[in-house]
Amino acid sequence: xxRSQSDPGADAVIPTQxxxxxxxxxxxxxxxxxxxxxxxxxxxxxxxxxEIAGASGMSIGLLYEYVASKEDILYLVCEAIHAxxxxxxxxxxxxxxxxxxxxxxxxxxxxxxxxxxxxHILLIYQESxxxxxxxxxxxxxxxxxxxxxxxxxxxxxxxxxxxxxxxxPSVELMAHNITVLGHMWTFRRWFxxxxxxxxxxxxxxxxxxxxxxxxx
Amino acid sequence: xxRSQSDPGADAVIPTQxxxxxxxxxxxxxxxxxxxxxxxxxxxxxxxxxEIAGASGMSIGLLYEYVASKEDILYLVCEAIHAxxxxxxxxxxxxxxxxxxxxxxxxxxxxxxxxxxxxHILLIYQESxxxxxxxxxxxxxxxxxxxxxxxxxxxxxxxxxxxxxxxxPSVELMAHNITVLGHMWTFRRWFxxxxxxxxxxxxxxxxxxxxxxxxx
DNA sequence: ATTATCTATAGATCTATAGATAATGC
DNA sequence: ATTATCTATAGATCTATAGATAATGC
Numbered sequence: 001x002x003r004s005q006s007d008p009g010a011d012a013v014i015p016t017q018x019x020x021x022x023x024x025x026x027x028x029x030x031x032x033x034x035x036x037x038x039x040x041x042x043x044x045x046x047x048x049x050x051e052i053a054g055a056s057g058m059s060i061g062l063l064y065e066y067v068a069s070k071e072d073i074l075y076l077v078c079e080a081i082h083a084x085x086x087x088x089x090x091x092x093x094x095x096x097x098x099x100x101x102x103x104x105x106x107x108x109x110x111x112x113x114x115x116x117x118x119x120h121i122l123l124i125y126q127e128s129x130x131x132x133x134x135x136x137x138x139x140x141x142x143x144x145x146x147x148x149x150x151x152x153x154x155x156x157x158x159x160x161x162x163x164x165x166x167x168x169p170s171v172e173l174m175a176h177n178i179t180v181l182g183h184m185w186t187f188r189r190w191f192x193x194x195x196x197x198x199x200x201x202x203x204x205x206x207x208x209x210x211x212x213x214x215x216x
Numbered sequence: 217x218x219r220s221q222s223d224p225g226a227d228a229v230i231p232t233q234x235x236x237x238x239x240x241x242x243x244x245x246x247x248x249x250x251x252x253x254x255x256x257x258x259x260x261x262x263x264x265x266x267e268i269a270g271a272s273g274m275s276i277g278l279l280y281e282y283v284a285s286k287e288d289i290l291y292l293v294c295e296a297i298h299a300x301x302x303x304x305x306x307x308x309x310x311x312x313x314x315x316x317x318x319x320x321x322x323x324x325x326x327x328x329x330x331x332x333x334x335x336h337i338l339l340i341y342q343e344s345x346x347x348x349x350x351x352x353x354x355x356x357x358x359x360x361x362x363x364x365x366x367x368x369x370x371x372x373x374x375x376x377x378x379x380x381x382x383x384x385p386s387v388e389l390m391a392h393n394i395t396v397l398g399h400m401w402t403f404r405r406w407f408x409x410x411x412x413x414x415x416x417x418x419x420x421x422x423x424x425x426x427x428x429x430x431x432x
Numbered sequence: 433a434t435t436a437t438c439t440a441t442a443g444a445t446c447t448a449t450a451g452a453t454a455a456t457g458c
Numbered sequence: 459a460t461t462a463t464c465t466a467t468a469g470a471t472c473t474a475t476a477g478a479t480a481a482t483g484c
Binding site (some may be wrong): 143 | 259345392397407408420423424425427430
């Protein structure tokens with residue numbers, strides 16, 4: 001995954017006094033891994049910086065050599081999650097192949113990503129609000145970016161004639177719908193999973209989406 | 217709206233030493249009104265109990281005569297929002313009438329409720345996590361209850377032959393989809409509203425949903 | 433010599449309560 | 459007399475840093 005100049009990685013944007021770039025990466029990865037686990041378990045606000053330090057095997061002082069604030073950690077966490085979701089979705093799109101049911105296959109693979117990263121996606125819904133506004137904006141932009149992957153795929157399928165042609169606004173809305181119906185599994189899972197397995201959920205929602213997109 | 221015995225109102229469940237029932241209601245309404253405003257503006261965790269007291273015209277000591285903790289306030293807020301959404305949705309269903317396009321009309325009215333209560337619905341998505349587990353459960357149950365209104369309506373429309381017959385799991389999933397696509401306007405509004413007005417959003421999504429529900 | 437890390441704590445903040453005071457109704 | 463309200467603060471907690479120490483590389 002390449003990044004444009006206007007979108008440097010999260011790490012690049014958070015300052016540190018530590019000189020060794022590799023070390024910074026490694027330490028921050030430790031911090032993020034520990035923080036993700038704790039945030040999912042107890043939420044951002046109920047997790048203390050000391051706990052994060054402890055869980056990532058550092059002293060509190062050391063932790064603060066790699067981040068300037070607790071919000072920094074949340075931001076790193078959100079970025080890491082997005083990167084992983086984006087990677088998952090991109091892979092899903094590639095693997096979906098090019099047959100007659102590509103779109104169904106894309107949806108299936110995307111929903112599996114949502115299923116696998118359920119807690120992480122939920123975390124972003126619930127805690128990204130705690131970020132300072134400019135960083136929240138970056139996180140929201142990432143959401144759009146993931147929906148953008150679907151937009152590109154659907155447009156490509158339209159040129160290939162696999163999917164009926166639509167005007168742009170329709171395509172975009174469909175992409176948002178697919179994205180959100182995947183997320184729905186994450187934030188209504190406590191209820192939905194009583195009635196449907198992820199496979200059944202996917203099957204039903206795919207049918208729903210494809211019918212909704214069909215030529216009128 | 218009547219409440220079953222197993223579901224006493226939120227007020228009934230939070231203890232207080234104050235004897236005057238009416239006063240308790242009034243004061244708690246003051247607290248909730250102020251808290252909703254502040255929570256929407258700055259979030260639950262960044263709002264202090266003193267601010268809530270100030271904004272509702274009470275001393276901090278008095279505030280704590282009507283609630284036992286800050287979480288109590290969040291719970292009252294969530295319940296109040298749900299009550300209003302539920303009222304809005306019920307009204308929407310009634311007013312939708314019984315013509316051939318009832319379902320479209322229901323969706324339209326429901327989406328307008330989501331539009332009007334956008335910030336409130338978002339608040340529940342973002343902050344209900346901070347509730348103690350048993351209360352969080354009550355809040356989630358309320359979500360299901362609202363979806364239940366749609367389930368009942370769709371089933372009724374099926375008996376009346378206005379909508380094609382489906383098995384129960386299909387109906388339930390459609391009801392969840394309608395609910396969530398309304399919510400989508402609240403948590404992607406910052407993006408969607410650049411491209412669609414609420415009316416256009418509703419028109420497009422209604423078409424999508426109805427096609428998706430049509431007989432195969 | 434420089435870089436990385438640790439310990440100990442300053443400083444800020446916030447929730448919740450105790451104890452005093454004012455208002456109300458008999 | 460009882461009920462409602464206010465002021466002042468105890469007590470707990472947590473983020474972030476200063477200053478000391480250990481590790482590393484020349």
